[in-house]
Amino acid sequence: MENVNKSLQLFKEYLQIEKNYSEYTIVHYEQSIEHFFLFLNQESISNLSDVTYSDVRLYLTELYKKQYARRTVAKKISTLRSFFNFLLREKLISQNPFSLVSLPKREQKLPHFLYEEELEKLFKVSDVSTSLGQRDQALLELLYATGIRVSECCKLTLQDLDFSVGTVFVHGKGNKQRYVPFGSYAEQALTNYIQKSRKELLKKASVHTNSLFLNFRGGPLTTRGVRLILNNMIKKTSSTIHISPHVLRHTFATHLLNEGADMRSVQELLGHENLSSTQVYTHVTKDHLRNIYLSSHPRA
Template identity: 50%
Template structure:
């Protein structure tokens, strides 16, 4: 039995993991298998706690970051837990290996003036400008992941309720509200810009490339790179920064943590707590508002 392949199928079918996530699990197991082969003990079914300790030492010697090591160990722990569940092994050798991650870096985000600079960069009226403006409005205004945005279909837009039906991680659906600005931008793009880009292509995906094909996550990254180059900003951009910005601006303007958790589609509140940082602007605003001598 090819247990790694069975495990990846389990992650896809039963856990609903994305292809990208499964590829990460596959890489982690492959690296571990290479280590086992080099160490003269290639049978992954006979791994014990001693092998795990040696592997940890090896990873540290390779100068991997603590976060990377923690992720690799978590992947292998899940794989061996699957083997334990299937009664292939009697004990998970990774059970008692827990590494604390370093303090998480604060997520990078844009200030409101920087967001305005991005919107100014897509203020034209060409079909691509209309697409880019609506794309920016949805990513920032609804906090969608890039993959969620790329997979969005016209049938997922509830115009009267002003919400988007989003298929998130683990194939879990949620409703994400969109703003008045996003509504106007989407309508103009779908009625004017998109038909001109579609040409002979026909599908239901909202965001398309210049040839009418469905926009990929990589395509979204490319578009945002071009937008930042056209703007007055000199910083780099990654699509997830807009999701970070969405959450940060909500919290800085008074939204509660549970609401932001629901809007982001986080299963655990701990995933949302990284956004509890506040900007200097917000600190100054609250200081002036609450302190009697300010």
Template identity: 55%
Template sequence: MSFFNYWITYLEYLQIEKNASKLTIDAYEQDIADFFNFLNTENIQELKHVDYRVIRTYLTVLHDRALSKRSINRHISSLRSFFKYLLREDIVKENPFVHLHISKSSHNIPDFVYQEEMKLLLESIDQGTTLGKRNMALIELMYGTGIRVSECVQLTLDDIDFDLQTILVTGKGNKERYVPFGEFAEKSLQQYIDQSRTKLITDKSNPGNILFLNARGNPLTARGIRLIMNKLVEDAAITLHIHPHKLRHSFATHLLDNGADLRAVQELLGHSHLSSTQIYTHVSKDRLSNVYKTAHPRAKR
């Protein structure tokens, strides 16, 4: 069986048996394809010939590309899982990646928007226009719930429960969770749905039940959301770089700054492991440290 066939059967395994999300499958597909290209350049025709020496050479290639530790670790993790599958299927006799050490990557403190900056951005949105109402609903919902951009573009009208003020979110691995939203998001969503969404639907478009639509009446994409945010910042004339994940970071940071329980924030974000959420506590600790150093008379000489 060729490299390509092994590749396809593994991706099918991820989709059917592991119920992996499209983003996860795309990442594995990219990493494995990159490794296969490397094997071709090294004239390695069979997977059984992949040993520790080959892997070390591949790591050198990755380092030469100036990839970050996080990216290199992701490549290794993808290939380790791939060879684990091959070993299970008796395609190879051993997993050459199993003993490979993954270097610890330093966790960068998440970049977030200050509450005052968030207020300025929201106040700059022109709600007198059809797209303005949509943009307000979009930003209020993403900041008010902390959902990922991939989760946002999948939302349908049926996912919103205005009585309970919750949305049903389908996250990574098709795991569902209910996330509450506040009064500001509720008001902007109601205005968008009642006054703007129907205006965006054209005879040629077929948005179905998707919540957020673009100017042509088609479902809004992740790229479209990024472009909208860039335009909003430009129109607001504020020195702020914003992207969808920054709203998610801000959501978590502001909750913890105001006393929210870490486990509750984990649940709201849809994190499988608490360690993924704990990174946001560093932001709060840094802020507390800065406040202390600035305000306490004995903090510095």
């Protein structure tokens, strides 16, 4: 399986260098591909060029037997199709056995978002008299104010903020870049953090960094670190709600649409390549409108 593993390494380099995917995304790609490699090993297939459409169908059967969710199956197939397309481009194989496979229809799950009352509780939990509390407050305000992805947030440097016009320069997926505005609450929290606590945290660092958000050792904050911060915030509110950086992104989009923002603008702010990715939030806003109608219309 040496050539197989070498092909995976080449693909990972392609995702990292050419596609500029986050480390988090690349790990998920790698896990899906390695899962398929285990299947190939069971079937005594040692060369990727020997994989046929029949083998792919058998692999799909195995996934369904193990009761994988349709969403998981769709992600695995999409990843493997991309992997084999890369191998085809590099002329390591002569055909893509996944090209004829149709993806299973995904279950339509509405994105989870927070109501304003839930958000207010979160905004009050950080002890802003401490360095870490000021950092946490600035992080929360910026994530909600901009709807940026956690990976995008962790890439931000001090130079990416422009307080004169209230925008942040975001380095998005696939080398795509965009400017996203932020409001007065985020501006105040970021100013407090940068002028005071960031300088305190930076003193603990062994190497100087321009990263906007720092951990308690003064190094760049990671995506895992952001998730831990948000989880700790939730614990302080004694709330049962689930929160992640992506929930804040969902909340950002939902609140904008609920207040009348047009979908194209929200698409641009989120950095979605396709409008269909943004349209999922209309299901939430339609539900919101229906509730308003039912509670307000005399003959509802």
